[in-house]
């Protein structure tokens with residue numbers, strides 16, 4: 001069978017002493033809670049113990065809340081977690097684009113890793129597969145936990 005080449009090899013890094021914030025939307029919480037758990041599991045595997053978890057209502061609220069965390073100066077990196085599921089309107093497109101641009105801007109303005117963990121899904125099945133809900137598929141939260149440590153270590157070089 002064709003070996004898939006997609007995905008991220010998950011090395012582990014020593015993230016001891018890093019202060020990591022996880023900012024999660026409550027919309028589609030079954031998915032987001034699973035992603036948060038995956039991120040925490042990955043961070044723990046990298047010896048990160050200083051983990052702060054905050055919640056906002058929806059993905060649209062994430063960039064502003066992430067900016068508040070960044071302005072506190074208390075974090076070396078942030079993982080933004082949300083799940084957008086396409087509905088019957090254009091809401092999905094508008095929120096997704098705004099949140100994506102907002103998170104990228106924070107990375108560049110603050111020079112702090114702000115990891116993009118906003119799932120953009122066309123249906124619930126896609127969301128569950130990418131969040132490892134009920135053990136199905138792969139939990140992308142694990143990727144993001146490793147990614148924030150790697151980016152923090154690079155930033156601190």
Ligand SMILES: O=c1[nH]c(NC[C@H](O)[C@H](O)[C@H](O)CO)c([N+](=O)[O-])c(=O)[nH]1
Pocket residue numbers: 025027028057058059060061082083084085086087091092095
């Ligand atoms: O995080 C999400 N927020 C959603 N909407 C709420 C939005 O993020 C804001 O909370 C709301 O618009 C108030 O600002 C979603 N949908 O509308 O479908 C969604 O799928 N996911």
